[in-house]
């Protein structure tokens with residue numbers, strides 16, 4: 390089914406969308422994202438933020454400036470905020486922790502973080518500060534390919550981090566890349582299988598977009614169909630998951646990809662709130678259409694006959710029960 394096109398594909402996507410609507414109704418979670426640092430100690434071959442890219446101007450945001458913007462000027466539709474960075478423990482301590490504490494005090498935003506593999510102590514500090522959802526992608530469900538792509542840290546450690554976060558009360562969302570050069574249908578099925586085995590509350594599928602200034606910079610971009618078919622398969626596998634329509638879908642299918650993600654059972658969208666003076670140094674934003682503004686997001690939601698959720702993701706999940714936290718966790722077969 391990952392290869393379906395035409396009428397069978399359309400029916401497949403409709404079935405996935407119906408599964409999402411029967412579990413979540415018409416509501417789509419609306420989250421903001423701020424990127425707080427593009428320093429990264431890792432060196433993934435598919436990413437322009439890798440440490441070996443000397444042509445990228447690096448920045449760390451100031452937490453007080455971000456807090457001011459988020460407290461007084463955030464879009465009215467967002468219920469949650471995702472704080473994202475390269476793998477940069479300095480930014481976690483100097484920017485992310487104070488920002489979370491301020492937002493906890495001044496707003497009712499649910500807080501997600503996407504900060505990579507960190508020490509258990511830093512995970513605990515983030516949780517104590519008030520974050521409750523951790524986004525940590527496993528990227529590739531094959532240890533040899535993971536090493537070949539120089540994905541973050543070691544494969545086994547990455548999965549251990551995912552399990553540790555889930556066992557310490559975090560709601561965990563993961564994700565993988567569709568369409569990496571050389572990827573086979575079996576590889577994609579392995580990605581879905583690993584996602585299903587991990588203790589997750591959500592998962593994303595990101596189409597491979599060749600990162601400028603990365604070793605895979607001239608490789609072909611992933612096609613939209615394999616990405617959407619993977620999302621549909623994942624939705625049917627896990628009707629209860631929160632699955633985002635990632636903004637990179639709009640590069641894989643310009644202008645339409647994002648809406649097609651919603652039509653394939655996605656139930657989360659993200660508005661980019663990174664201040665424009667920083668975006669210039671964040672490689673993903675070299676193309677304007679990549680920036681999902683509130684207007685574009687709300688148009689995409691209403692265009693599909695859906696509605697922005699007034700309930701935050703964090704309230705939807707609620708605190709993790711002891712039974713959920715202690716669930717036996719299948720080890721990865723990959």
Ligand code: SF4
Nearest residue numbers: 429431433436439475
């Ligand atoms: S994918 Fe993430 S961990 Fe890897 S180089 Fe890019 S920012 Fe760093």
